[in-house]
Amino acid sequence: MTQNAWLSDPYLALGAQVRLGRNVDGLPFGARLQKAEALRLLHRAEDAAKRASGAQMALVPLQDLSPDCRQGLVVQGLISRDMEEKDHCGLIWGQDKSLGILVNGEDHLTIQAQGKAPDLERLLKEAMSLETLLEESLDFSYDPQWGFLTQDPQRIGTGLQASVVLHLPLLTRTGQIRNVAAALRQVGIKMENAYGRRESYRLLNQMTLGMEEEEIIHKVNESAQEIASREMAWRQAFRRQHPGVMEDRVWRAMGIARCARRMDWEEGQLAVSQLRLGASQDILPGFSPRELMGLEEEIHPALLTLRAGRSLSPQEEEEARARCFRRVLSQKPLED
């Protein structure tokens, strides 16, 4: 596979996201925004979104949701972590949940588009189109020198955060990941742990000022492709130098996950990482990328609680998690 094609491997490149931060002129930021102003902003944003989308989008006020439900939205990457416990914030989306607007999160409005890793440019176009339409109803704070004014000066300018999530088990296990993170920092790319996914990382741009949006996308894309190709090189080298070892470890993980009666969250995440590696390397047949992502979300503590409809003790949670694995893996063949 060529270097550019690694991002098309859905077991390696797990997804991409584009966020544009905007603030409404004349309103204060953060805790200075009074409750009444925050509620008015929610409705103004909803009206603007409805006009922009031909009434296809609607507001979900987050305070109407339980804490576990909110955490579930964080797990699915639909809201940012800072919105988990924040008052008077909301999510505006349509049937297609891949395009939405977070209200009163990191900024007054955060336009968010999510999709597959190779589609970063298309996601940017979608987010910017929605932003242009919203501009017809809302005045965004802007400075001729510093561009769009954000609540954190680190996002000033384009207000753009473009990211790709990569699954990098070999770079993690060989200890290379720190060198990778340090090298990325030198070229203006941040590397963060992907929430709820062991051995997976989010690569995103550090700089938001002084570059056009397309330039930022190109930089994130290029960096993700380079890191993805390194991961694949390490996988190939490991299988060449240690024949049979990766197969053994993957099948052991499969066996334990298929039979265990209790599993804590960390162990569950590591199991999914191993299964994903196995599927990517054609060791484990019959695992779709969507299935693995679904399993990853299902085993999250918040989603286990939501499913049970009540709080779970640590033991109940571990048993519920193990049942999820048994249910999904019982259908899978035990031979390669």
Next chain:
Amino acid sequence: MLCQKCGKNQGEGTFRCFSENGWVTMWLCPDCAREEEAIPCKGNGAPSLADLLPPAPEAAPSPGRVCRCGAREEEIRRTGKPGCAHCYETFRDLFAPLISKMQGDHFHQGQVPRSQEGQQNILRLRRQLQQAVKQEEYEKAALLRDALHQMESTPKEGNI
């Protein structure tokens, strides 16, 4: 002259002390003055009210600039975070070095709101012209100058 209280040490000044007979003036050494909490005399009379009262607190420091959202200069210096978009203008001198450190000495190059397009294009052309002159690319500078002149002399939506 020896201290009037202890009679042993050399006295160093005249002090007012409060005794069972009321306020008295005495020649005291430093140790006795400290022990009696005596007040050094000013002039030749009883201590003034100002001498007797505990020291007044220091006047509060000036709050500095305050943005219309209520954010104070001291807060901006401490947190580096604006209270509203207008803070970037009110405290421009504070944010400029901070943004320069985070993002470099750059100008916005990305998307511009429709209402600002004309003005932003003029600013960009001016910067490009300055750059071209600096790099001695005079032909390019001439073209930029002509484009700038045309833009500035033609009123467009967003320029006003």
